[in-house]
Structure formats: structure tokens, C-alpha cells
Amino acid sequence: MPSDSTQKKVRLVACPECGEPSEFSPNNPFRPFCSERCKMVDLGIWANEGYRIETPINSDDLDSEALN
Numbered sequence: 474m475p476s477d478s479t480q481k482k483v484r485l486v487a488c489p490e491c492g493e494p495s496e497f498s499p500n501n502p503f504r505p506f507c508s509e510r511c512k513m514v515d516l517g518i519w520a521n522e523g524y525r526i527e528t529p530i531n532s533d534d535l536d537s538e539a540l541n
């Protein structure tokens with residue numbers, strides 16, 4: 474096995490979201506996150522896209538549904 478002394482050392486950091494090692498370099502546009510998903514989750518974008526809550530449920534709605 475060749476020595477890795479000639480290879481560029483890749484700096485790895487723990488992804489703030491999932492804790493997995495992520496490459497901290499221009500190769501990783503999502504740094505310090507490991508992936509686009511983790512970056513979006515951390516920013517709250519992912520949750521907003523997937524689970525959009527339009528209006529809060531109030532007690533009147535709950536009552537009328539229970540009667541039906």
C-alpha cells in the first residue's frame with residue numbers, strides 16, 4: 474500500500490446535524506454539513522417545506538369535528 478504522504482489531507486469535521494464526518498473543503502458545498510439535507514434541516518428549510526402548517530387548530534374546530 475502506498476503511503477498517503479503525497480495525498481492531500483482532507484479535513485473532516487463532524488456534521489453539526491447528524492454528527493457524521495463531512496469533508497470541509499470546496500468539494501463540499503454544504504460544509505460544514507455532510508449533505509444538502511443536513512444543511513436544510515439545520516436551517517429549518519427542510520421542515521418548512523415538508524410540513525407546512527397553515528393555521529393552528531382551535532378548540533372550536535375540534536368540538537365540531539367530534540360532533541360529526
Ligand SMILES: [Zn+2]
Nearest residue numbers: 488491507511
Ligand atoms: Zn449530516
